[in-house]
Amino acid sequence: MGRNIGLAVGRGTGPELADVFEQTAHHIGGLYSRSVTITRSPRIYHSYSSLLAEGDTRRMRRGTEEDADHYERFCRDQADRGTSAIFRTAINAQSLYLVRRRLRAVKVDLIAGASGELLLIRDAAQGFYTGENSHSPGVVTRTMTFSREITDQVISFALRRARDEWPDDDVDEIVMAYKFHLLDGAFTEWVADAAARHGVDIALRQPDTVNRDLIERGPSRRTLIIGGNEWADAMHAVLLDRFAAERQESRFTENIHLHPEVSGLVEFQTVHGSADDLAGRDRVNPTATVRAAAAIMERHAHCTGAIRAMELALESVRTLGVHTPDLGGDHSTTAMTAALLDVLEPHAAPPPGSTPRLHIVPGGPRADP
Numbered sequence: 001m002g003r004n005i006g007l008a009v010g011r012g013t014g015p016e017l018a019d020v021f022e023q024t025a026h027h028i029g030g031l032y033s034r035s036v037t038i039t040r041s042p043r044i045y046h047s048y049s050s051l052l053a054e055g056d057t058r059r060m061r062r063g064t065e066e067d068a069d070h071y072e073r074f075c076r077d078q079a080d081r082g083t084s085a086i087f088r089t090a091i092n093a094q095s096l097y098l099v100r101r102r103l104r105a106v107k108v109d110l111i112a113g114a115s116g117e118l119l120l121i122r123d124a125a126q127g128f129y130t131g132e133n134s135h136s137p138g139v140v141t142r143t144m145t146f147s148r149e150i151t152d153q154v155i156s157f158a159l160r161r162a163r164d165e166w167p168d169d170d171v172d173e174i175v176m177a178y179k180f181h182l183l184d185g186a187f188t189e190w191v192a193d194a195a196a197r198h199g200v201d202i203a204l205r206q207p208d209t210v211n212r213d214l215i216e217r218g219p220s221r222r223t224l225i226i227g228g229n230e231w232a233d234a235m236h237a238v239l240l241d242r243f244a245a246e247r248q249e250s251r252f253t254e255n256i257h258l259h260p261e262v263s264g265l266v267e268f269q270t271v272h273g274s275a276d277d278l279a280g281r282d283r284v285n286p287t288a289t290v291r292a293a294a295a296i297m298e299r300h301a302h303c304t305g306a307i308r309a310m311e312l313a314l315e316s317v318r319t320l321g322v323h324t325p326d327l328g329g330d331h332s333t334t335a336m337t338a339a340l341l342d343v344l345e346p347h348a349a350p351p352p353g354s355t356p357r358l359h360i361v362p363g364g365p366r367a368d369p
C-alpha cells in the first residue's frame, strides 16, 4: 500500500473534479512507480447554493455546523493516521472558516511574475471570516476575535515559510495588511513586539494603503505580505491577475494548519469555487485540479518532477487547442483531462545535489516526509 492522500468532496462540480483528481494522481503515480491510496471523506459537503436549497436560516445553520464538524473530524483523523496532504474540492465558505478557525489555518500562495515574487500568507484563522452569528428579527450580528497568540503564530509561520521559499533570507519587504485602525492600538503593539522578537522590520499598513502602494510601484523583487483575510480574500484573484497573469480557474493554493494537533497536514484546494452553474455538465476547467494533483504527488508522494511534467503537458494541450469553454474552447472536462494524461510524461528528477523542497510545519522546517 502506498502513501495515503485524503480527498474531501463538495457539491456543485466537486464530484467531477474529485474524479479528475483521483485519475490524475493515480496516473502520475503509475508514471513514477509510486502508488498512493486515496481516502475519500464519506460526506459530500455543501456549497452555498445547495445549503440555500435546504430551506430556512435555522436549517442552513445546522447544515453548516454539521459540515464543519464532519470535515474537522476528517482532517483530524487523517492527521492522526499520518496523512500529510488532503485535496479538497470547493465547499461552502462558512463551514470551511469554522474549521479554519478551529485548526488555525493560513493560506499560502507564491505569486511569481515578471516583476518579482510575492509570497501571500492569508490569515484565515481569525477575524471576520471566522466569526459566529446570532440573529434577531431583521438583524444578523457577527462577533469575531483577533488575538495576540494567533497573530504571533501567523507571523512566525510566515517568516519560516519565506525562509523556505527564499533560503538566502533575502526579502525586500515584509508587509502586513490588516484593518488595524479598528483595534485600539492592540494589534500595532503585538506586531511591533513580534517584529522585535524576530529581528525583522514589518510594515503594518491599512489595506487601502497596501493597495495604493501596489498600484503605485508594484511589489518589490521579493515581497512577503501577511494579509488579514478581510483584505487578502478579496485581493487574491486580483493579485494573481495583476502580478502573475493567472486566473483562479488555473490555480491551486495550500492551507497549512497551525494547530499542533494537526501539525503537518496540508490541505490543497483550487482557488476557484464549486461552480454550481456547471455541475454535471462536464464543462468545468480541470487545470487547477490537475496542477494540485501534480503538486501533491511531487511533494507528498515522492514523484519528483511531476509539477514540471504537468506544466509541459498543459503547454502541449494548449498548443493542440484543447480547451474547456471558459478558455474559449469546446472540449469537455473529460476530454481535456484525457488529453493531458495522454501527453503527460515523467519529467527528469532535478540534478543530484540540488536542494530538496522543504515544507514548513509549526515548530520549524522539515524535509518532505
Ligand SMILES: NC(=O)c1ccc[n+]([C@@H]2O[C@H](COP(=O)([O-])OP(=O)(O)OC[C@H]3O[C@@H](n4cnc5c(N)ncnc54)[C@H](O)[C@@H]3O)[C@@H](O)[C@H]2O)c1
Pocket (backbone or CB within 6 Å): 046, 047, 048, 049, 089, 090, 091, 092, 093, 094, 249, 269, 270, 271, 272, 273, 274, 275, 276, 277, 278, 283, 284, 285, 286, 326
Ligand atoms: N475552493 C474553495 O473552497 C472555494 C473557493 C471559492 C468559493 N467557494 C464556494 O463555492 C461556492 C460558489 O462560489 P462562487 O459562485 O462565488 O464562485 P465560483 O468560483 O464557484 O464561480 C464563479 C464563476 O466562475 C466560474 N468558474 C469557477 N470555476 C470554474 C472552472 N474550474 N471552470 C470554469 N468556470 C469556472 C463559475 O462557473 C462561475 O461562473 C460557494 O459555496 C463558495 O463559498 C469555495
Ligand SMILES: CC(C)[C@H](C(=O)O)[C@@H](O)C(=O)O
Pocket (backbone or CB within 6 Å): 091, 092, 093, 094, 096, 107, 233, 269, 270, 271, 272
Ligand atoms: C469562499 C471560500 C471557501 C474560498 C476558499 O477558501 O477557497 C475563498 O474565497 C477564501 O476565502 O479563501
